[in-house]
Amino acid sequence: MGIPIIQKASIGKYIISQMLMNRNRFPLVLMLEPLFRCNLRCKGCGKVNHPPEILRNHLSVEECVGAAEECGAPVVSIAGGEPLLHPEITTIVDELISRKRFIYLCTNGLLVEKRFHDFSPTPYLTFNVHLDGMDEHHDLAVRHKGAFIKATEAIRKLVAAGFRVTTNTTFFKGQTAEDAARLFDHLSSLGVEAMTVAAGFNYDSADDQDCFLGREGTKELFRIIFRQAKPSWTFNHSSLYLDFLAGNRDYTCTPWGNPTRNQFGWQKPCYLLNDGYVATYRELIEDTDWNRYGVGRDPRCADCMLHCGFEPSAVLDTVKHPWRALTVSLRGPGK
Numbered sequence: 001m002g003i004p005i006i007q008k009a010s011i012g013k014y015i016i017s018q019m020l021m022n023r024n025r026f027p028l029v030l031m032l033e034p035l036f037r038c039n040l041r042c043k044g045c046g047k048v049n050h051p052p053e054i055l056r057n058h059l060s061v062e063e064c065v066g067a068a069e070e071c072g073a074p075v076v077s078i079a080g081g082e083p084l085l086h087p088e089i090t091t092i093v094d095e096l097i098s099r100k101r102f103i104y105l106c107t108n109g110l111l112v113e114k115r116f117h118d119f120s121p122t123p124y125l126t127f128n129v130h131l132d133g134m135d136e137h138h139d140l141a142v143r144h145k146g147a148f149i150k151a152t153e154a155i156r157k158l159v160a161a162g163f164r165v166t167t168n169t170t171f172f173k174g175q176t177a178e179d180a181a182r183l184f185d186h187l188s189s190l191g192v193e194a195m196t197v198a199a200g201f202n203y204d205s206a207d208d209q210d211c212f213l214g215r216e217g218t219k220e221l222f223r224i225i226f227r228q229a230k231p232s233w234t235f236n237h238s239s240l241y242l243d244f245l246a247g248n249r250d251y252t253c254t255p256w257g258n259p260t261r262n263q264f265g266w267q268k269p270c271y272l273l274n275d276g277y278v279a280t281y282r283e284l285i286e287d288t289d290w291n292r293y294g295v296g297r298d299p300r301c302a303d304c305m306l307h308c309g310f311e312p313s314a315v316l317d318t319v320k321h322p323w324r325a326l327t328v329s330l331r332g333p334g335k
Contacts, residue, residue, distance in 0.1 A: 003194065003236070004123050004164075007102050014074045015319050025256040025285055027073035028312050031271045033262035034059040034092065035081045040108050042132075042142045047081060057263050064092045067261040068101055071281040077104045077128070077258075084111040090118045097124045104128045106168065108142065109151035112158065121162040128166045128196065129155055133175060134182050141172060152190065159191045166236050168196045173217065177224040184233045194236035197222075197245070198306050215295075215303045219247030226334030237307060239328040241314035245305060246334030253294045253301065257312025259284055269293050271308045273300055 011028070018026040035058035036047045048055065059067075068076055076096055083089050084107050096103055106128045119125060131151050132141040138148040158165045167187050171180065180197075187195055199218040223246040235242060243249050255270035265277035266284040273293070278284050295301050318325040 006123050010100075010102070011074050012319070015315070019319070025254075025290075027071045027257060027259050028315060029075040029077050029258045029308075030068055030071055030073040031258050031260040031308065032059075032064060032067060032076050032078050033080055033260065034064055034078065034083060034086050034089070036262070037085050038080060038082045038108075039085065039110055040082070040142045040144050040147065054263070058086050059261075059263055061088050061091050061095060065095045065099070067281070068096055068099065071259055071261075073101075073259070075102045075104065077106060079106045082108055082111065084115045089115075093119065093125060097122060100124065102126070104166065106130065107154070108147065109154035110144075110147065112154035116154075116158060116161065116163070119163070121164070123164065126164040126166055126193070127154075127158050128168050129158075129192075130168050131183065131187070132170050132172070133179055134186065137175060137179060141170075152186075155187075155190045155192060165190075165192050166194050166196060167192050168198075170198050171218075171221060172199075175221070177221060177228065180221075180225045181228060181230075185230070188230075188232040188234070192234075194234045196236040196307065215305060218245065218303075218305050222246045223334045226332060229332060229334075237311060238314045238318050239325050239333055240317050241307060241311045242333035243328045244310055244314060248334065251310050251313040251317070253304070253309035254312040254316070255293060255309050256285060256288075256290065257315075258308040272304065272306065273298075 015028070033047075035055075036050050037055045037058070038048050041048055078089075078092070080086075083105055086092070089105075093103055093105060102124050104126045108130045112127070112129075116127070129151055130142075131148070132138045135148045138151070139145050155165055155167070169180075169183065184195060199221070222242075226242060226246050240249065244251050258271055259281060260267040260271040261281075265279055266281055267277055268275045268284060269288050269290065270293070278287060292298060293301060295304070
């Protein structure tokens with residue numbers, strides 16, 4: 001399994017067109033946060049620590065569609081919070097699909113059984129289910145007993161109904177390569193299309209500040225994981241990004257590749273840092289001092305290796321140097 005040809009072709013065409021127009025900064029994925037409200041309180045997340053009046057708010061359908069039109073990214077990742085709590089999430093998804101956007105609808109799985117009948121299977125819609133490990137690890141990470149079972153059942157129901165399904169896993173301190181292997185075997189057996197992986201970002205507002213791996217810890221963990229990778233494991237990443245996670249290559253962050261829009265506006269400079277908001281996407285791109293950010297420039301970026309900043313760098317490297325990506329694909333990342 002893997003990303004459908006229609007999506008690969010569409011994104012490839014988009015990237016080449018941007019490069020031919022000599023655009024140095026262009027988005028690949030819009031990180032759309034229509035709400036911060038959630039039915040979990042995960043230990044590595046600070047989103048639910050907003051005041052109650054903020055948690056009650058959400059973006060309108062018009063604001064969500066307008067953000068996608070404004071930035072033009074071919075992919076929209078609808079995050080949160082828990083998007084299935086949004087009263088108009090079905091309309092938002094339908095409107096974006098009608099505009100040929102590829103949607104990744106992020107969910108913790110708790111509401112899938114209740115809501116998935118409101119959607120129709122299409123190559124343009126993927127349910128991205130959050131799972132941070134097997135039984136006890138996941139339930140501890142999200143602070144909800146039984147969450148792992150719920151998420152697993154959600155995946156089974158979605159796959160059986162013909163939906164595209166990916167997963168999103170964040171690793172924290174204390175988890176091992178053996179833990180990851182058990183999870184990846186489990187997810188592969190469920191028939192997921194691909195798996196997204198990351199190490200937790202050191203959010204200042206996260207409740208648990210001792211759970212993060214750090215940059216060297218991230219490289220060590222993923223190097224071991226990828227060295228024991230199985231053919232059945234399919235990741236929702238470029239091979240060069242996976243090689244970067246394992247510490248085999250270095251990339252400069254390209255935060256404009258995944259701009260974030262939420263109820264406050266366009267977030268500067270990226271999904272992970274919050275240095276204020278601007279009203280328009282154009283202001284975000286033109287008025288942000290991008291040279292201030294990244295490893296060695298901003299201390300908050302020191303341990304970051306997340307896909308929202310580095311996957312665009314790897315994707316552009318893949319387009320420019322396809323043989324480099326092919327070589328890593330053949331030998332495997334981390335080797």
